[in-house]
Amino acid sequence: MSVQRKKSRRVVEREAQFKQYRADVQSRGKPFYPWAMFHDAAMSTVVVGVIIGLACVWYFTSGEDPHDVGWLGPRYAEPADPGTTTFVPRPDWYFYFLFYLLRIFKWPDSVILGTVGIPTILMILLFALPFLDVRRERRIVRRPVAVTALLLTAASMGVLTYKGAVAEEATAAGSEAVEQLIEEQNLPEGVRPGLELFLRTCTSCHTYAGEGSSNLGAPDLTTIGDTGRSVEQFMQILREGPGAMPSFANLPEENLRSVGEFLEASKGAG
Ligand code: HEC
Structure with missing residues (x-):
């Protein structure tokens, strides 16, 4: 007498589904080649065509002059100015969510978690997904977990993009912060x-009386004047760029001096 274990309901269901699938393939299936190949090739051609079309519209409606914007934006932007001190770096809009994430995760406590930890966990989850969810179910209403995850992802990216778009730079905080300080x-x-x-230039790494954000381990400079260094010594630090700090040797002399004077005068509120 053979011991036949009762098949679980799930297995029975899967077998029935597979049978149905085989029958469907028999009755109305089409071979991968050429059907799916044709389908994909046609669609890819359309997509590439649209991109080439947009590139042509962009190129032929714009001109050499940066002010000649055409239909889809200028061909050339204003030439870059390496000496600028007023430029506020901002990413393109589709990176606003990442940009805002970096403002949430602050150096050094949580940056590794935010930039390496969480993305790695998410990638592992994505790789594991085909093994975790083996059902053939594809109807949206029967996949609450996947749909919820999708909605949450879309919503949080939307919120982060919005926050990134309206985020005020410490640098753009304007005269109010200056007066207050x-x-x-x-x-x-x-x-x-x-x-x-x-x-404008330094608060991406250094904090000062609560302004700016701390990055790369740059020290707070609220009371840097207490170190007793002279304006010239501060200017020299800026030219050299100690450790992970970039050199500001390309700033005009008068700008270096004004920052040096400010640092020298920074002795804290007390
Ligand atoms: C990309 C990040 C970054 C930027 C931007 C930056 N710094 Fe720094 N800064 C650092 C780091 C990191 C250190 C510590 C260097 C070390 O290891 O000694 C530092 C050190 C300093 C020090 C020496 C502090 C001390 O106690 O010895 C001064 C002064 C200073 N920075 C001023 C400035 C000024 C002024 C600006 C803007 C013109 C600026 N930094 C821009 C990262 C930065």
Whole structure:
């Protein structure tokens, strides 16, 4: 007598589904070659065609002049100015969500988690998905987990994109922050240009009296003037760019000096 284990309901269901699938293939299936190949080739041609078309429209409706924008934007932007001190770097809109993520995850505590940890976990989950979910079910209403995950992902990317789009740069925070800092930190009126330049250029790494964000392990500079260094010494630090800090040797001398004066005057609120 053979011991026949009762098949679980799930297996029975799967067998029935597979049978149905075989029957469907028999009755109305089409071979991969040439049907699916043709289908994919045609669609790819359409997509590539649209891209080439858009590129042509962009090129032929715009001109050499950066102001000649055409239908889809200018052919050339204004030439880059390596000496600029007012440029506020911002990503293109489709990177706003990443841009905002980097503002949430701050150096050094959670940056590794945010940039390596979470994406790696998500990639592993994606790879594991075909093994985790082996059902043949494809109807949306029968896949609540997948649909919820999709909606949550779309919603959070939407929110992050929006937040990134309206996020105010510490640098663009404007004169309000300048006034406040001058008052609260007992800074002389004369260091205003240096402070403005500092807020635009340096607060991506250094914090100062709660302004800016801390990156690459750059120290807080609220009381850097207490180190007793001279304006010239500060200018020299900026030219050299110690450690992970970039060199600012290409800044005009007067800008270096104004930042140096501001640093020298930075002795904290007390
Ligand atoms: C890309 C990040 C970054 C930017 C931008 C940056 N710094 Fe730094 N800065 C650092 C790091 C990192 C250090 C620590 C270097 C080290 O290892 O000694 C540092 C050190 C310094 C120090 C020395 C602090 C000390 O106590 O010795 C000064 C002063 C300074 N920065 C001023 C500035 C100024 C002014 C600007 C803007 C013109 C600026 N930094 C822009 C990353 C940066």
